[in-house]
Amino acid sequence: MEKQALLQEFQERFGRREDECRVFFTPGRVNLIGEYTDFNGGHVFPASLSVGTWAVVRPRQDGIYHFQSTNFDLTVQTEVKSIVYKKEDDWANYPKGVLVELLKLAGEEAARYTGADILFHGNIPNGAGLSSSASIEVLTGMALSKLARFPIDNIELAKLAQRAENKFVGVNCGIMDQFAVAMGKANHAIMLKCDTLDYQYVPVELDGYTIVITNTNKRRGLADSKYNERRAECESGLAILQQSMPGIETLGDISYENWQKYKDTIKDEVVQRRVDHVISENTRVLNATDALKKYDIALFGKLMKQSHESLRELFEVTGQELDVLYEEACKVEGCIGTRMTGAGFGGCNVSVVKNEAVASFKEEVAQHYEDRTGLVPEFYLCDIGDGAKEL
Numbered sequence: 001m002e003k004q005a006l007l008q009e010f011q012e013r014f015g016r017r018e019d020e021c022r023v024f025f026t027p028g029r030v031n032l033i034g035e036y037t038d039f040n041g042g043h044v045f046p047a048s049l050s051v052g053t054w055a056v057v058r059p060r061q062d063g064i065y066h067f068q069s070t071n072f073d074l075t076v077q078t079e080v081k082s083i084v085y086k087k088e089d090d091w092a093n094y095p096k097g098v099l100v101e102l103l104k105l106a107g108e109e110a111a112r113y114t115g116a117d118i119l120f121h122g123n124i125p126n127g128a129g130l131s132s133s134a135s136i137e138v139l140t141g142m143a144l145s146k147l148a149r150f151p152i153d154n155i156e157l158a159k160l161a162q163r164a165e166n167k168f169v170g171v172n173c174g175i176m177d178q179f180a181v182a183m184g185k186a187n188h189a190i191m192l193k194c195d196t197l198d199y200q201y202v203p204v205e206l207d208g209y210t211i212v213i214t215n216t217n218k219r220r221g222l223a224d225s226k227y228n229e230r231r232a233e234c235e236s237g238l239a240i241l242q243q244s245m246p247g248i249e250t251l252g253d254i255s256y257e258n259w260q261k262y263k264d265t266i267k268d269e270v271v272q273r274r275v276d277h278v279i280s281e282n283t284r285v286l287n288a289t290d291a292l293k294k295y296d297i298a299l300f301g302k303l304m305k306q307s308h309e310s311l312r313e314l315f316e317v318t319g320q321e322l323d324v325l326y327e328e329a330c331k332v333e334g335c336i337g338t339r340m341t342g343a344g345f346g347g348c349n350v351s352v353v354k355n356e357a358v359a360s361f362k363e364e365v366a367q368h369y370e371d372r373t374g375l376v377p378e379f380y381l382c383d384i385g386d387g388a389k390e391l
Ligand code: GLA
Pocket: 034, 035, 036, 037, 038, 039, 173, 174, 175, 176, 177, 342, 343, 344
């Protein structure tokens, strides 16, 4: 939707007033490699997309926030003094959680948050693991803090949005998604170390190749509880390893060589596999980033495949649909790398495909995937756009 059309939609819903409306945008993201390494203090390598979420905002002076979206039939109203999680508020719990964190951060300046009308509009496929929720969170944080004239830089916004998701929504996610959508840069991926937040932009120049995102279109039921369970398994593995390596603060601090030495101190076979994934995946991110810098697309693709296999065998977050997509993608000539992206349990796959093979990739994968799962996949050609900004 064009900015003008969105502004008009806003005026129709909330009425025309003199006050100036402001418009903000935050993208979705795709992670190229580095899954479940973020909350373990490891590396990730995501890129922000050109699809995303827009918000038109206009201040109010009565302490009330109205949230509406062009995508869903739901109006949520909340008073700045009493913001509580309500299941029936659905997606609007994301902006509410962000508002809670904004008020905490503002402290004595909280009175600057005087209320607002907000209209959201998004074109990120919903529930597909492309960070539509992080996009709404960071967008709300940027829009409302600017309205309150309480400047917060984009890294702080990412951290604040993550806190909202952890505390208000109850998903113990890491920082990857919020950071990627807040800090993205067109045509670049972000190499991020998730405990220190040291980051580097790496140009994504895949001469002759296209990044294709394939949506399983499988609903991500139970994903949040499984996610929190995986996180707890990683934490218990870390606690055991710390007994042999007292200086270690996260699994991301452990080299693959050291892991081999101390692996057997973890007796629980499931926990051992989870940690094995995290530590090997972290090494793969470093190698994949190097490969991309050297234009070694073949090596990059190989590491993507290893990542998927590790997520399937060791971390067990892929599930039938993502595995079928992976298998079918691997069979297509010209598909050089492929893997699940995001939290798994459904959601999307990301593949690197020779330009001239993209059409046959879509055709063959779609047909075999549908035959084997009964679901119809969707394909998006990945266009790496900018991070959160005011328009
Ligand atoms: C989700 C979470 C991220 C990250 C990924 C898995 O997208 O929000 O923090 O843990 O899963 O890599």
